[in-house]
Amino acid sequence: MKKIRQKMKENVAATKFWIFMSLVGLQALLLLGTFFAHDKQIVPPSQLVTSQTFSDGSGTIEITHQEYDAKNKIMKLDLQATEDISMSQLTPKLFVKNGSGSMQYIPTVDNKAEIFIKNISNNFEALSLSFQNNDLSNQSVDTTIYDNSQEAQIANSTQTESSDEQPADLVYFFIASNSPHLKQSKTPIKIESQAAYAVDAIQSEIDFQNSQMKKMDMAIDDLERKQETTSQKIEELQLKNQYLTGNNLNNNQSKISNLQADIAGYAQQIQEAEQNKKIITQAIIKMKKQIADIQSGKFKFTDDVKSKKMK
Known part of the structure; x- marks a missing residue:
């Protein structure tokens, strides 16, 4: 121990260098541990909500169940919407982080639908689903008249600013691989044809x-x-x-x-x-x-x- 202390005193510059490198190495290990940790937070909890409401007041969509079959790389989602929403009028889109996949959307009964997301990689980090409500009856029509062109320009500029935000007929859901709402399937998830699955559900x-x-x-x-x-x-x-x-x-x-x-x-x-x-x-x-x-x-x-x- 005395010999080590003596050498450290004799080689101050080398000692400082190795201490610095040790600290850098420790930080690198901590970062790697955080990155590979199973429970790392990929999507903020505030974005993992299971219910979203259209800002145009047309209704609400809820994901009532989320299930993932890692072996067959299939995710199954159960949807429930309020009565004002027609499931056949919704246009779904799928976005995947760290991977790819395809989505099968099946409207069934009583404002319900099933979604099968296929070929999802086991190391996917997160995915997002968007739903656009194409029901024209829910879209407002502007019948306002203005006293002059200046007033109309101000109103149009206000509408343009608001249109830069998320459209009123669009909602988003986020699902993370470690989301508390995503359950691991105990039995294999099987996908039949859309018609066969819908008939069985009905x-x-x-x-x-x-x-x-x-x-x-x-x-x-x-x-x-x-x-x-x-x-x-x-x-x-x-x-x-x-x-x-x-x-x-x-x-x-x-x-x-x-x-x-x-x-x-x-x-x-x-x-x-x-x-x-x-x-x-x-x-x-x-x-x-x-x-x-x-x-x-x-x-x-x-x-x-x-x-x-x-x-």
Whole structure:
């Protein structure tokens, strides 16, 4: 140890050089560790939101599920939109950082859609999805008139400045390889044809709606039985009225009033169930027509969308 100290004193310049190089090497190791760390932050958390709203007020899109099959290099996304948005009127685009891929967009039922992103490299860093709403009914039309050309120029310059921002009919989603929302698939993700996948999804929804219809029928039967039982109780209480006086009579009459209110409530529930049955019937008719249009080729799906490089 003394010999090392002696040599360091004798070679001050060399000692400073090696200390400097050691510090530089340590910093380089730290940088490499950060770069290759599995949990490094590629996209800021604020940009990994799963719900986006069009600024023109036309509605909201939400990615309800994200799943990645690393072995087959396939990502599956489930989309849900508000009622005002027509999924067939959306134009999706795909951008990939550190890699490439292609996207299959499949509208299904009830403002839902599935997205399959294929051939995504295992070392992809992030991807971005954009959706443009092409529904013209959501686009505003300017019918303003101006008193003079100067006022019109000021208004036009303001509109030009606002148009430099993100268009009102466009939203973006970002998905990072280490996003907490992206789940690793436990089973292989299989891709069928767009038509086959859509028909399966719609048929599953029809089956669900049929179960809902049975639920409404059972509810109506139960409510009608309750009405009948409650009516019998009212009749029994009304018979007692002729033998009661004072507070006993008042209490008995109060019970009758409460039971009559229950019957009115049952009637309202039956009416709601009947209305729900009409809604379910209309939905099933619509979905069966959609299946027929898909099978006949009348319903057109979009072609696969190739990715663009994400900056």
